[in-house]
Amino acid sequence: MILFDMRRRFSTASYPKFGKQKYDENKLPKTVTNSPYFHWFRFMQLYYSNNNKIHAVFGDIRQLNFKQFWNKFDTYFLEEQTKEYSFKIAKNQTDIVPFNSEDAVNVVVPLKNWTKSNLRKHFEKNVISKVSEGKKGIHVEDSTAEYKLNSRYRISAFERAYDVYTVKEYYEDYTWYDVAVESKCFDRIIQATLTTSDDYKGKRIINVGDLKPLTVTAKNMGMRDVHFGLRNTLTALAIRHYKRALNFINASVTKNFP
Secondary structure, X not given: OOOEEEOOOOOOOOOOOXXXXXXXXXXOOHHXXXXXXXXXXHHHHHHHHHHOOOEOOOEOHHHOOHHHHHHHHHHHHOOOOOEEEOOOOOXXXXXXXXXXXXXXXXXXXXXXXXXXXXXXXXXXXXXXXXXXXXXXXXXXXXXXXXXXXXXXXXXXXXXXXXXXXXXXXXXXXXXXXXXXXXXOOOHHHHHHHHHOOOOOXXXXXXXXXXXXXXXXXXXXXXXXXXXXXXXXXXXHXXXXXXXXXXXXXXXXXXXXXX
16 A cells, blocks of 8 residues: 655756657757756856866766756756655555654544535644645755755846857957847847837836846937947846856856756
């Protein structure tokens, strides 16, 4: 008689799910690209490519695609296996869990001479009240995995930092403004600025994801190549994301990311 299951668990539900389609690095599904583990791997590749080194545990990850890496090393990101009891009606003595257990509770539920309302009230008081609020799954900050995720991360921050970094490294002579334009991370800001009419009297708030919202006012309108305000804004954003990329790259070779 099995009272519990031993399950493979990750600290976030956003672990990569590849599906059955053929793996294509250029057409990855959102179930992969929205996983922080995917971005962890990409920054690790940058580190070992830049330094021409090999990871002590994972080996030469420069030669692997993400699916190969994950299928081979996902156990390093797994939580410790824990007992998880199933919700069931006990039918014999072996179905009863140890008394005073912190993981499960034995309950006797009368089926006669009780109303549903009274049963709900007592179940709430004696069972539901013992379950912590918001404790679904495993919390990142309580992770027991060997390689852990930090408690705060944004997929958009990973994406922008990676794009800005790779453009800057490839086009070393580019200005930060050129890097911002080439990386295409900030097209929404550029388009919002260019499409606002010259006689626009108010202001427009543009959501730039993980950064502070950008306010575009009438005085900041103009053509992209000669627009001083826009150039300054994109320059600042590109530099900020490049610095973030450096932090992500350094964190990727530790056991805690980002």
